[in-house]
Amino acid sequence: MFRMRPADAGDRDGVAAMVEARAGWMRSRGMRVFDGAAETIAEQAGDPDFPVWVLEEDSTVVGCTTVFEDSPAWAFTEHERAQPALFLASTWTLPTDGRxxxxxxARWALDHAARTGATAVRRGAFEAGLARYYCEVQGWTLLREVERRGRTGYIMTRPAQYQPGLPVVAPVSG
Structure with a gap:
């Protein structure tokens, strides 16, 4: 069973180690990773401006994501931003053997959104292959492509939905 909870400053070392492991995995496969990713994401743990949640297994950080209650104006219309939704940013996980x-x-986020009154969960990706995976394997819907800082952003959504059988324990709010 996994545990999902809001991160605090005590999670910084665990988050940094997990992100560095993923970044190394990505680099070994020819994927781009921004310099300083591990330090940047780790510093956000416990920062009230960055609502980072950690996924733990046996008290070890195995993943994290940032869950904003506001969707960014550069990616969503005013009408879309007026709807209650969660926006996932900076999701990182420990490389595993297919777990x-x-x-x-993502399933936790859909369940969390449903339990807290949001109608949708949104996310973006800047790698076409990752966006394809999210849509084809995880069931996200591509809303649009946008240009952001010289890169193509793939903007996606899914309706909030309870997830029976979710192997995660978590508080309802954070």
Missing amino acids: RLGHVI
Whole structure:
């Protein structure tokens, strides 16, 4: 059973180690990772401006995501932003042997949104292959592509939905 909870400053080392492991995995496969990713994401743990949640297994951080209650104006219309939705940013997971920790986090987010009154969960990706995976394997719907800082952003959504059988214990709110 996994545990999902709001991160605090005590999680910084665990988050940094997990992100660095994923970044190394990505680099070994020719994927781009921004310099300083592990330090940047770790510093956000416990920062009230960045609502980071950690996924734990046996008290070890195996993933994290940032869950904003506001969707960014650069990606969503005013009408879309007026709807109650969660926006996932900076989702990272420990590389595993097919345990699909990112999928566990996504399912938790859908369930968390449904339990807290949001109608949708949104996310973006800047890698076409990752966006394809989210849509084809995890069931996200591509809303649009946008240009952001010289890169193509793939903007996606899914309706909030309870997830029976979710292998995660978590508080309802954070």
